[in-house]
Amino acid sequence: MFKRENLPAEASIFAVFVGIAVLFEVLGWLFIGKSFLGNVQRLEIIILQVSIFGIIAVGVTQVIITSGIDLSGGAVLALSAMVAASFAQSVDAFAPIFPQFLGLPIIIPIAVGLAVGAACGWINGSITAYTGIPPFIATLGMLVTARAVAVIYTEGQPVYSLSDSFTVIGSGAWPVLVFFVVAVIFHLVLKHTVYGKHTYAIGSNEKAARVAGINVRRHKIMVYTIAGSLSGLAGVVMCARATIAQSGMGTMYELDAISAVVIGGTSLFGGRGRISGTVIGVCILGVITSGFTFLRIDFYYQEIVKGMIIVGAVMLDQRRQAKQRSRA
Amino acid sequence: MNNQDDIILRTDNLTKRYGGVHALEEANFTLKKGEHVAIVGDNGAGKSTFVRQITGVEQPTSGDIFFEGKRVEFNSPLEAREAGIESVFQDLALCNDLDVPSNLFLGREELLFKFGPFSILDEKKMMRKAKEVLERTAIKIPNLSNHVGDMSGGQRQCVAISRSASFASKLIIMDEPTAALGVQETTQVENIIRGLKDQGVPLILISHNLRQVFNLVDKIWVFRRGRIVGEVIASETDGNEIVSMITGMQGGVHEKASYI
Numbered sequence A: 001m002f003k004r005e006n007l008p009a010e011a012s013i014f015a016v017f018v019g020i021a022v023l024f025e026v027l028g029w030l031f032i033g034k035s036f037l038g039n040v041q042r043l044e045i046i047i048l049q050v051s052i053f054g055i056i057a058v059g060v061t062q063v064i065i066t067s068g069i070d071l072s073g074g075a076v077l078a079l080s081a082m083v084a085a086s087f088a089q090s091v092d093a094f095a096p097i098f099p100q101f102l103g104l105p106i107i108i109p110i111a112v113g114l115a116v117g118a119a120c121g122w123i124n125g126s127i128t129a130y131t132g133i134p135p136f137i138a139t140l141g142m143l144v145t146a147r148a149v150a151v152i153y154t155e156g157q158p159v160y161s162l163s164d165s166f167t168v169i170g171s172g173a174w175p176v177l178v179f180f181v182v183a184v185i186f187h188l189v190l191k192h193t194v195y196g197k198h199t200y201a202i203g204s205n206e207k208a209a210r211v212a213g214i215n216v217r218r219h220k221i222m223v224y225t226i227a228g229s230l231s232g233l234a235g236v237v238m239c240a241r242a243t244i245a246q247s248g249m250g251t252m253y254e255l256d257a258i259s260a261v262v263i264g265g266t267s268l269f270g271g272r273g274r275i276s277g278t279v280i281g282v283c284i285l286g287v288i289t290s291g292f293t294f295l296r297i298d299f300y301y302q303e304i305v306k307g308m309i310i311v312g313a314v315m316l317d318q319r320r321q322a323k324q325r326s327r328a
Numbered sequence B: 001m002n003n004q005d006d007i008i009l010r011t012d013n014l015t016k017r018y019g020g021v022h023a024l025e026e027a028n029f030t031l032k033k034g035e036h037v038a039i040v041g042d043n044g045a046g047k048s049t050f051v052r053q054i055t056g057v058e059q060p061t062s063g064d065i066f067f068e069g070k071r072v073e074f075n076s077p078l079e080a081r082e083a084g085i086e087s088v089f090q091d092l093a094l095c096n097d098l099d100v101p102s103n104l105f106l107g108r109e110e111l112l113f114k115f116g117p118f119s120i121l122d123e124k125k126m127m128r129k130a131k132e133v134l135e136r137t138a139i140k141i142p143n144l145s146n147h148v149g150d151m152s153g154g155q156r157q158c159v160a161i162s163r164s165a166s167f168a169s170k171l172i173i174m175d176e177p178t179a180a181l182g183v184q185e186t187t188q189v190e191n192i193i194r195g196l197k198d199q200g201v202p203l204i205l206i207s208h209n210l211r212q213v214f215n216l217v218d219k220i221w222v223f224r225r226g227r228i229v230g231e232v233i234a235s236e237t238d239g240n241e242i243v244s245m246i247t248g249m250q251g252g253v254h255e256k257a258s259y260i
């Protein structure tokens, strides 16, 4: 027999996920006489919806493990999407942003989107590492600034007429595939590389990490840059999927991403957490959103429940932390 | 004076101020090759401050540090460590959320495959070496893959000490290594220190335990209110003399003899 403590933390989060899904199934039969899980199309939509902020959440997980925070995900997504899209317009685009850059190979807009995200993340990381401004404030500044730059970039106009070869990466199962690949890569990176070890070390005891010879500043900048790049990637995938880029895209995605990370068991105190937990957290948020819509419950009630779940997850985290402290 | 070649570490007028606090004033300190010395002094005497300057954790306000005859300026603990100075800090400097091997090898991980920051860790090798290191020191830790935060204070201290003892090449500094330990663990740590003496690795030991100091070291340096007030050969002094140097009082020492 195994003891409860020996189960991976993911097992209990996964149990919550299954519990919520089953609950909606039962409620579905009770109140509207339909199956929740039986509808394959609905499950597809859930996965597609969560994939975009899931990509952001993979980066946010790493930032939170260093005991930082990144509030800029949604805004960086929008800015990256706008800039990427402006390099992805088809040759027959009406009033293109850059008439001289039409029909480019898709690698260019993808690289541009990632680079914009990376630049935003690098700024977040540098401010946090060098000025002592808390990451909450630094990334809040980025949230406001990146969104504003996204508006200014096209004077508020959306970017249309994206080339077919570019929009492919947002079509079908592509967003899910991108999310999955990114999640697997960073799950392994956190677990098995020096980068991962140092990320946990910094979140666990920054001073000890420095004393052990880790270049904490450089490492933090790297973590925020990776998070920014992933927000940029989310922006590329999202505008490819929508076949249009708008400066209002991804509003509040940073909150969904942070919620997923916290629900997935990553500690806001730093030092603990896993991408696998985040992936389940992302799925839980997806199922809740979809389940409430399925039960025709108003959007604002959904938000209330989400809010309560997040607070609950943080409370659990605090209790775990307090237990550890009292032992130390 | 000492022969220059014999000296591994020397500080000239080493001074550290924190704003208006004169934590360390013009400390002139020397350590010979293979020598084990203790630094003693009351709380706040500047012992840890001294250690922080020579291990690169902080940079001195003024004064010079010479290591192996060359003037050095360590801008980070890593630089000091690369020069061969290992230290056990008073506040442990372990990561509670990591397991024993990760802590032992933090910042100098064994690698399977080198690729910059994304180098792959050789976890098996680190676990194996961690076992060897801890076996050599006779420290008992039931499960090395437990988080360090879930272990007892004594076990954690043992991890911190084995870490520096196993990597020490030229100098090892321990700031109150047995302060939180039980009798058995204290003995184990003292044995590690004797082992270092046999290997010829020089040691600076900070301790409030005078019995331990007299048992282990060749020479005692006394700090009082940020200043070095004396250096005495351990075999040529006794507890009373040390205590009066620590407190700066000639009389009334006998009530304090409980120090020993």
Ligand SMILES: Nc1ncnc2c1ncn2[C@@H]1O[C@H](COP(=O)(O)OP(=O)(O)OP(=O)(O)O)[C@@H](O)[C@H]1O
Pocket: B018, B021, B022, B023, B041, B042, B043, B044, B045, B046, B047, B048, B049, B050, B090
């Ligand atoms: N970072 C700091 N900022 C301001 N003052 C400091 C700082 N670190 C140490 N001090 C002060 O410097 C003096 C020396 O402190 P230090 O930690 O070196 O003492 P210590 O001899 O190691 O004492 P203990 O035996 O209690 O460890 C103390 O008065 C302390 O308050």
Ligand SMILES: [Mg+2]
Pocket: B047, B048, B049, B090, B175
């Ligand atoms: Mg001290």
